[in-house]
Amino acid sequence: MRVAFSFLVAGGLAVSATASSGGAVSGQSVDHGQMGQTWSIAEPDLLSVIKARLDHAAATGKLDQMNRQFAEKVKARVMRPVPVSGISPAEETRSWEFDPSIRIDKDIRDHKGNLIAVAGQRVNPLAAAALSKKLLFVDGDDPAEVEWAMKHGGDARAKIVFVDGSPFELMKAHQRRFYFDQDGRLTTYFGIRRTPALVEQRGDVLIVTEQAIARKGRGA
Numbered sequence: 001m002r003v004a005f006s007f008l009v010a011g012g013l014a015v016s017a018t019a020s021s022g023g024a025v026s027g028q029s030v031d032h033g034q035m036g037q038t039w040s041i042a043e044p045d046l047l048s049v050i051k052a053r054l055d056h057a058a059a060t061g062k063l064d065q066m067n068r069q070f071a072e073k074v075k076a077r078v079m080r081p082v083p084v085s086g087i088s089p090a091e092e093t094r095s096w097e098f099d100p101s102i103r104i105d106k107d108i109r110d111h112k113g114n115l116i117a118v119a120g121q122r123v124n125p126l127a128a129a130a131l132s133k134k135l136l137f138v139d140g141d142d143p144a145e146v147e148w149a150m151k152h153g154g155d156a157r158a159k160i161v162f163v164d165g166s167p168f169e170l171m172k173a174h175q176r177r178f179y180f181d182q183d184g185r186l187t188t189y190f191g192i193r194r195t196p197a198l199v200e201q202r203g204d205v206l207i208v209t210e211q212a213i214a215r216k217g218r219g220a
Helices: 046-060 062-079 143-150 167-174 182-190
Strands: 002-010 012-020 094-098 115-117 134-139 158-164 197-202 205-210
Touching: 046 062, 134 143, 134 182, 143 158, 158 182, 182 197
Parallel strands: 134 158
Antiparallel strands: 002 012, 094 205, 134 197, 197 205
């Protein structure tokens, strides 16, 4: 005897079976009826669900409250960005050279097609454009570090970059621009782990200095 089973799943589970004996298959099937309760597949419209919830939130005033809270969080994050992690006050002064040269991976041409640099060539950006301003990295919440940075000159000579604190608050107080090292990209690039720190050009390299300074309650 040879028995063949086929299964079909569609909402519930229905089973049909055909059986034959001998050398030929009869092709007849037997209806065994419903083997269990079946349910239709129902898929709610997700957009309709979202719209219904938003309509409810708007009707109850919760949506306006959520918008206000979101706007306040965004404003707070802009006014005081997330501090750069892993940065601490400099307890000793140390300096090192930083070579900003890069190796290009493909030919570079100008707008007329003239070859400027070939793939594999090392290019020092300082050869084409000098560092126009000193870069000063400070903890904006430390008055001693901010004062140290201010002594290096105004906007035309120095760019003060915070690793913590609120640049906008001090802009009003000092009437100059302050910046923030978002995600610690610049301090990571230069290898800076202590503040205050200074980056300035000397020839075709940059000199990075983490500077120990006098702070309230202790000396340099």
